[in-house]
Amino acid sequence: MISVDEARDRILAALRPLPAETVGLSAGWNRVTAAPVAARLTQPPADVSAMDGYALRAADGGLGATLRVIGAAPAGHPFGGRVGAGETVRLFTGSVVPEGADAILLQEDATRDGDRVSVNEAVVAGRHIRRAGQDFSAGDIVVPAGRRLTARDIGLAAAANHPWLVVHRRARIAILATGDEISLPGEPIPPGGIVSSNSHALAALVRALGGEPVVLPVARDDEATIAATADQIHGMDMLVTTGGASVGDHDLVIKALRARGMTLDFWQIAMRPGKPLLFGQLGATPVLGLPGNPVSALVCAILFLLPAMARLGGLPAAAPPSMPAILGAALKANDHRADHLRATVSSDSQGRLVATPFPVQDSAMLRRLALADALILRAPHAPALPEGAEIRVIRLDSLGL
Template sequence: MVDWTGGGDTGPTPKKDAIWMARAAGGHADAPEYVRNRLIARDRLAEEIQKTLDAGERLMIGFDFPFGYPQGFARHITGSDDPFALWQWITDRAGDLKDGKNRFDLAAQMNALLPGDGPFWFNGIKREIDGLSRKKPPTLPVTELRKAETLAKGAFTCWQMGGAGAVGSQVLMGLPILQSLRAMFPDQIAVWPFEPLDRPIAFIEIWPSLIAAEVAANQQPDEIKDAAQVRTLAAAVSRLSPTELEQMLDVHAPKEGWIFGLGHEQKLAAAARQGRLRNDCFALPPGTHWTPVDEAMDMLRDRLTPVTGTETIPAHAAGGRILAKDAIAAGSHPPHANSAVDGYGFAGGLTPGLHHIPLAAGRAAAGVPWTGTLPQGQALRILTGAPLPDGVDTVVLEEDVRATETEITVEGPLKPGANTRKAGEDVVAGDITLPAGRRLTAPDLALLSSTAIKDVTVHRPLRVGILSTGDEVQPPGAPLAPGQIADANRPMLAEVIRKWGYEVVDLGIARDDRGDVENKLNQGASQADVILTSGGASAGDEDHVSALLRGTGSMALWRIAVKPGRPLALAVWNGAPVFGLPGNPVAAFVCTLIFARPALSALAGAGWSEPIKLTVPAAFSKNKKPGRREYLRARLTNGCSEVFGSEGSGRVSGLSWADGLVELPDGAAVIEPGTPVTYMPFAGFGL
């Protein structure tokens, strides 16, 4: 998405009323890019187009200026209603596109081709220009607004060349860029709504004010509004489902053009709200000191919503994905009444006693149905899965029958409907086959296929950025100098995230330097949906993570009454939720399982997840003090839970030794061998 400008070269410092671009895919926008002038912008757009073509992908580019003028104007200028004829006419006369100083003269030149004093007005330079008034003329020779502007409340006319909100200069300086890009990539660009969107690149007209409230809510502190507009709108459009996108693009607009999303503002706003967490979403109630685990979990459950976009994909390829919408059965299962066994079918049940039933010619088999209607009093050979022919509602097992070529002999009684399956007895067409929020399993794919569901709408995979911090932390396998340690957290957390079905974004190691930490967080916010950091989230001199997060105004240091662990830092960085985990691997692992797992599940669209808890006899002794919930590394032996010999959180070997955790309550407890305790297997955490 591109925010355009009608002014000249604005210099190297990012500012408002300049050119801003933001690229988005999968519901997540990259950081907005400031572009100094229009020629540089043209080259950047050409670069993006070429990259898209080389990758065999498709790209939509939105520009925030009108693609046409009110109906009839093009004919006055070019003698044709063809919008591209007008584009070329303007391009041939636009002059220096870098500074755009002649745009006012160009407006006056077009005014001269129409009767009266207009339609263009507002001379924005010191010298007087014959034919371009500084104020709006009392009457205009053409319509003031396009049809789109009459429907878009607050939209400006394209005749006004300057002043707050005016777009006249943007049009005259923007259309030549679009026309030059069309010339650079012939037959590769479709301009909406003038051309069918059957080419890899689409140009659309946008107006970010359609979702002004969402832009304002999404704007970061000190962020330029234009940058927030393109970032928010790009992310929103990339979250639209194919159906929603098709609906917004399906317009019957006049040759003057149209605004994308007009008439669909609520859907566009809803897409903009997806993936956005309030900056205060992690705020604790006033006076909170140490928060019990259950209260912390309740707060997270209440405040977290999905942050991923959605897409529609073939149902057979959706294994492991999370449904964003209920999957509705397109067909019943079974689709028709059929035989549950190999045997012989007939109408009605059998009374007690011996029955001799004439046998009809032929047989019914799965995939080879028997056509016609079976006469009353006759039987038909039928195989498992075969549709029941007309005249058949009961089947007798072949093991219970003596058969010749002309009849069967069977002993009654037999209930009507025996050994058959009714149509739709499993699922009826129109029923909810699987609910939104479910992560699809292999049996789910069988169910989707059985109910004739071709496509499903799923959340895009959650992308989790993993960042380690500290000067002492070195990459795994690197030689260690005195005082240095290997990075145990990143490989551990990456494997956990992969096991949970999310995409890992490896952010590496940030040194104890505020600038380096900030760069890593910016990288994470642009590439991931959520960030997990380990270390640097306390309050020491080198704890730059917490210092930077506090600077956003969104950080909350949750002092949770839990062992192992220390305060959990929670914040929102450039729209991405950040979980600041302890640096100790044991504490980081436990906090990830207890707090991050259900939170990530909610952020991914699968809802809040609860671990499996089993009550088993203890095989250890412990006198627990009150005040904190404790999690001990444990494993089951002969049905009893033993715990690792040392509770020290520095003993990483205990994580490898264990196959689960023992959860001890917040209050005091005396544990002896045989005492019932709560055991949480790692398998119940999805590991």
């Protein structure tokens, strides 16, 4: 068995970012930029007023001064002349500051009578003026490559005059559940059968990570049926299987896919939950085989599928981020496998993060995983720990999963 870190490194070493494609700006949310976005204009393009008021020369804006209004410049309609001594132009938020003016008299600090305006508060040169290029200038990189686009990024790209964006193609992930005992939700459940949850949970996870899941029909415990999967994954960027990768008589995934040309990189990891995990290559398609137990499948997906999809999507690929916490209940010494304990999270009186593991950690207890806020990380052969000990956790809620 290999370690969690070695398994992740070997998976990532086999993957490359997917090619780029061009999408409309409105379709860019949650996509990953494959090229930097450079501003196609300067914003603002000229000095503009940040407030409603009057443009004037600061030298003429002393308390009690009176100026003559020579025009108005609503936003989008710049004043064509020049502001001279004793003159002012009516402005609004976003109006271009006319030539000759270097100050703004706020509307609330002025009294107007016909074409005359009195100054009730002395102006300061440059105040309330947004300078040309204050936000960005033409040619500036406003969104870097390798960034998952937020709504804020979309707004910025739009302001930079980009109707199209160059992004990495979404990863197409084929998902195959195996097992005679599996029924789909809502179907009749035969004696000894179970309802399949893995395909649906993994499809949701793939969508959350920006990919496109393709859920294949359940493969029964038959080598020919599982092998036929190879005919259904053309155009897929990865095949993810669940179940059938352990050591039982009906665990046929490795044997069946090897018969169709899969090369096996590794099988079995020194971790809990999720020991029977495999990775290989079926032609040009990477194969990630997850355990059949639902908790094991999802924990392994968090540890391995998440960074794999990051690599395919053009993002930095690494282990899910962990953070320090305080242990909320004592733990026994660990064995030779890295452990990932499902836990709830709270804060103590000092504001420290407290992670309390569920007392039962069975890998079939999906409800516990759904209620968990974090995974407590325990290294192989970790010693017993008392309540209050320092630990590290992966916050599930911070992953958006």
